[in-house]
Amino acid sequence: MNGSKPVKIKTMESSASSTRREATRQKLYEAAVTLIAEQGFSATTVDEIAERAGVAKGTVYYNFASKSVLFEELLRHGVGLLTASLKQAADEAALEGGRQVDALDAMIRAGLVFIDRYPAFTQLYVAELWRTNRAWQSTLMVVRQQAVAVVEDVLRAAVRDGELSEEIDIPLTAAALVGMVLVAALDWQAFQPERSLDDVHAALSRLLQGRVSGGR
Amino acid sequence: MNGSKPVKIKTMESSASSTRREATRQKLYEAAVTLIAEQGFSATTVDEIAERAGVAKGTVYYNFASKSVLFEELLRHGVGLLTASLKQAADEAALEGGRQVDALDAMIRAGLVFIDRYPAFTQLYVAELWRTNRAWQSTLMVVRQQAVAVVEDVLRAAVRDGELSEEIDIPLTAAALVGMVLVAALDWQAFQPERSLDDVHAALSRLLQGRVSGGR
DNA sequence: GCTTTTGCACTGACCAGTCAGTTCAAAAAC
DNA sequence: GTTTTTGAACTGACTGGTCAGTGCAAAAGC
Numbered sequence: 001m002n003g004s005k006p007v008k009i010k011t012m013e014s015s016a017s018s019t020r021r022e023a024t025r026q027k028l029y030e031a032a033v034t035l036i037a038e039q040g041f042s043a044t045t046v047d048e049i050a051e052r053a054g055v056a057k058g059t060v061y062y063n064f065a066s067k068s069v070l071f072e073e074l075l076r077h078g079v080g081l082l083t084a085s086l087k088q089a090a091d092e093a094a095l096e097g098g099r100q101v102d103a104l105d106a107m108i109r110a111g112l113v114f115i116d117r118y119p120a121f122t123q124l125y126v127a128e129l130w131r132t133n134r135a136w137q138s139t140l141m142v143v144r145q146q147a148v149a150v151v152e153d154v155l156r157a158a159v160r161d162g163e164l165s166e167e168i169d170i171p172l173t174a175a176a177l178v179g180m181v182l183v184a185a186l187d188w189q190a191f192q193p194e195r196s197l198d199d200v201h202a203a204l205s206r207l208l209q210g211r212v213s214g215g216r
Numbered sequence: 217m218n219g220s221k222p223v224k225i226k227t228m229e230s231s232a233s234s235t236r237r238e239a240t241r242q243k244l245y246e247a248a249v250t251l252i253a254e255q256g257f258s259a260t261t262v263d264e265i266a267e268r269a270g271v272a273k274g275t276v277y278y279n280f281a282s283k284s285v286l287f288e289e290l291l292r293h294g295v296g297l298l299t300a301s302l303k304q305a306a307d308e309a310a311l312e313g314g315r316q317v318d319a320l321d322a323m324i325r326a327g328l329v330f331i332d333r334y335p336a337f338t339q340l341y342v343a344e345l346w347r348t349n350r351a352w353q354s355t356l357m358v359v360r361q362q363a364v365a366v367v368e369d370v371l372r373a374a375v376r377d378g379e380l381s382e383e384i385d386i387p388l389t390a391a392a393l394v395g396m397v398l399v400a401a402l403d404w405q406a407f408q409p410e411r412s413l414d415d416v417h418a419a420l421s422r423l424l425q426g427r428v429s430g431g432r
Numbered sequence: 433g434c435t436t437t438t439g440c441a442c443t444g445a446c447c448a449g450t451c452a453g454t455t456c457a458a459a460a461a462c
Numbered sequence: 463g464t465t466t467t468t469g470a471a472c473t474g475a476c477t478g479g480t481c482a483g484t485g486c487a488a489a490a491g492c
Contacts, residue, residue: 020470043258123347132253179399273438
């Protein structure tokens with residue numbers, strides 16, 4: 001028996017439907033994300049996911065049509081969290097009256113915080129993003145575009161405000177920035193975990209502000 | 217029942233080894249790299265690899281002890297090519313008397329050229345690099361360190377020559393730079409293939425030189 | 433006459449997905 | 463207020479298929 005009642009934690013979903021089911025799905029997401037990040041999608045078995053979630057295999061199939069559907073919904077779920085967090089950071093920085101480049105910097109930090117909190121998800125996202133020929137390719141493209149678009153918006157605003165040169169290539173620069181943050185953060189976690197988030201943020205910030213080689 | 221040991225150990229390859237065998241291995245590498253990039257390691261079957269290489273399944277096992285050994289050797293092979301190419305670019309730039317930051321720029325371009333030539337390998341490398349718990353983890357760590365070290369060397373030289381501030385965090389900055397190039401290039405291939413290599417190079421160069429937000 | 437490759441049958445493990453049956457809390461009936 | 467019914471949620475043994483790796487005799491290079 002658990003002391004805590006399953007209170008209605010969740011969304012205003014369609015209707016006041018089952019909290020229980022939602023909790024099960026959440027457990028499955030959490031189990032799946034770490035396993036898939038560690039081993040990859042095909043190397044992870046449904047039995048493993050069920051076991052780690054503390055649930056019977058049948059339950060997985062009661063809640064999701066298939067292994068890959070589970071994965072796709074997991075992706076949507078996770079990128080939703082990421083873009084929300086990036087947007088919030090940008091908005092806050094904007095409200096505080098800063099320049100757009102400060103918003104950019106705030107987003108870098110938000111990205112790092114996100115990765116620090118959900119390292120497994122990030123790992124899995126990067127590993128699957130550029131795979132061709134897979135069922136969830138289209139899901140991933142949509143979801144990537146959402147994230148990159150947030151950065152593009154800020155870059156565009158910065159150009160509009162005259163903070164950045166009009167010469168910059170917005171889509172390419174946005175992609176490069178996102179990549180820089182993702183990879184730097186994963187490397188930090190994997191190979192230099194002793195560094196602090198502030199260290200990493202400072203290094204990236206410096207790169208962005210041109211204090212690495214931009215002397216000119 | 218016992219005497220028929222297929223003595224396969226040969227190990228002393230060095231140079232004069234059989235050309236035929238080498239050609240077979242090369243075909244297997246090429247077949248494996250694209251299949252694994254597309255589908256991932258576990259989703260790719262040995263039968264598929266053999267078929268695409270135009271070779272019998274037995275041949276795969278005559279040349280490699282197992283599927284994962286084939287993969288590990290493939291990784292070593294590929295990263296060898298990459299670091300050689302980066303080093304060469306840095307050396308050439310150094311000989312041409314340029315500053316260290318020019319060497320950095322040359323390496324970015326070399327990275328892009330490499331990725332353009334071997335997109336499948338890059339894809340596969342990024343997908344596997346941060347996976348924990350896998351047999352080839354240690355192989356990958358070694359191999360990553362080789363690549364990053366080339367960049368670190370140039371950064372260190374640049375600081376020594378006073379071209380870069382002593383404040384920069386060399387390992388973190390090197391990792392971020394490598395990440396920026398990798399991700400920007402993969403994104404370019406996957407989502408904006410119409411852009412030219414020069415476009416991508418220019419965007420990254422600008423970022424590095426601080427002409428994106430470093431105006432201050 | 434070695435090394436290398438082929439072709440193919442075989443095995444044993446493993447795994448996605450299924451389905452008949454169980455559980456239990458809340459609604460309905462009494 | 464007690465008993466009965468209902469159905470969503472869950473269970474886990476089972477199935478049909480897949481795949482890494484083996485064994486080996488014969489052919490093809492070199």
